[in-house]
Amino acid sequence: MEIFKKHIAASKNYVGGKSAEEVGGGRKMYKMSSNENALGISPKAVQAAKDAAEKLYLYPDGTPKRLAQAIAESYGNQIDHSQVIISDSGSSVIEIINRGFLNEGDEYIVTNPTFQLYRVLGIKMGAVQVDVRLEGDDFKLNVQGILDAITDRTRLLYITNPNNPTGTIFPEEQLDELFNAVPDHVIIIHDEVYEKYVEDPRYCTAMKWILQGKNMVGLNSFSKMYGMAGMRLGYGYTTPKLAEYLTKLTKPFSTNRIALEAGIAAVKDTDFLQKSVDHVHKAKRYMYTELDRLGVKYWKTEANFILIKTEEDPLAFEEFMVTQSIMVRPVNYFGADGCTRVTISTDEGNEAFIKALELFLKK
Numbered sequence: 001m002e003i004f005k006k007h008i009a010a011s012k013n014y015v016g017g018k019s020a021e022e023v024g025g026g027r028k029m030y031k032m033s034s035n036e037n038a039l040g041i042s043p044k045a046v047q048a049a050k051d052a053a054e055k056l057y058l059y060p061d062g063t064p065k066r067l068a069q070a071i072a073e074s075y076g077n078q079i080d081h082s083q084v085i086i087s088d089s090g091s092s093v094i095e096i097i098n099r100g101f102l103n104e105g106d107e108y109i110v111t112n113p114t115f116q117l118y119r120v121l122g123i124k125m126g127a128v129q130v131d132v133r134l135e136g137d138d139f140k141l142n143v144q145g146i147l148d149a150i151t152d153r154t155r156l157l158y159i160t161n162p163n164n165p166t167g168t169i170f171p172e173e174q175l176d177e178l179f180n181a182v183p184d185h186v187i188i189i190h191d192e193v194y195e196k197y198v199e200d201p202r203y204c205t206a207m208k209w210i211l212q213g214k215n216m217v218g219l220n221s222f223s224k225m226y227g228m229a230g231m232r233l234g235y236g237y238t239t240p241k242l243a244e245y246l247t248k249l250t251k252p253f254s255t256n257r258i259a260l261e262a263g264i265a266a267v268k269d270t271d272f273l274q275k276s277v278d279h280v281h282k283a284k285r286y287m288y289t290e291l292d293r294l295g296v297k298y299w300k301t302e303a304n305f306i307l308i309k310t311e312e313d314p315l316a317f318e319e320f321m322v323t324q325s326i327m328v329r330p331v332n333y334f335g336a337d338g339c340t341r342v343t344i345s346t347d348e349g350n351e352a353f354i355k356a357l358e359l360f361l362k363k
């Protein structure tokens, strides 16, 4: 008798960016491949983690309510802490949503090029991915295409805003048009893990639609702007009705003591957050100037990474950059053919990247 579920046995795991230790083997590397915070982690979060480490022999809080309260506060208490679902990463929140809503044969909609974990996790549920690709050179959302793709079996719609790997946003006005027309049996995941970096005034987080009662989850992560990718911590916020349901899928004591305390300190350290955002805004302008000078195609970004296109194969480009102690991410896998995603680094890292790129172009 077959012991494996066929869709799991046939599936492939997500291929994440490698760590600097894996690639550099002890050498100093500029890690510009996974959209981490160039300025590191808040010193207050580090202190909270150290203090918590002393108490690791004790169970943490049964539920991460204190962290949920700090997160709700960071949104000006527009939502109650009970509307925040915390897990060990943004990726895990996606998994919780999938477990909550996807049965075998159900459909979920994605808009490639985008973050590939939705596909990887959805397929393991035995669900069917429906891809409504972004349109044109500026990666516009195909609103009518999405609405036409919705069937009775559609359960989830993933909107990544700002989008990874393009760094572009979908404006509020266009999303209003889309979300007003999406029927209630479709849960919208507004993945906004890069939202703090957005400068475009046409941008809007999920909060607006959640407060209107739309069946939507705003997805966020401590890996990016909070500089805690190594911790593994993420959250979703949603309507009271969806939160009550999704919370049933979380486990007791699942937010470890260090993540809980460091997470609270990170959320409260708004000075560090602002410094991180200011750095990205300044550094991306330096990168634009240099990429223009070198004549390399790129897309203006609303996140902490820039999508570029070189004439040569992105894998060859990646390989060359590693020889220059720089890690970048080819994103063919994300559906952006011929493109590479470059995380904004420290000033030193960005300058090293430009120097290496110049060398590559002269080859």
Ligand SMILES: Cc1ncc(COP(=O)(O)O)c(C=O)c1O
Residues within 6 Å of the ligand: 034, 035, 089, 090, 091, 092, 115, 160, 163, 164, 191, 193, 220, 221, 222, 223, 229, 233, 234
């Ligand atoms: C768009 C997007 N969503 C979610 C995640 C998941 O982040 P994590 O699992 O590190 O919290 C990432 C990470 O790269 C991402 O780019």
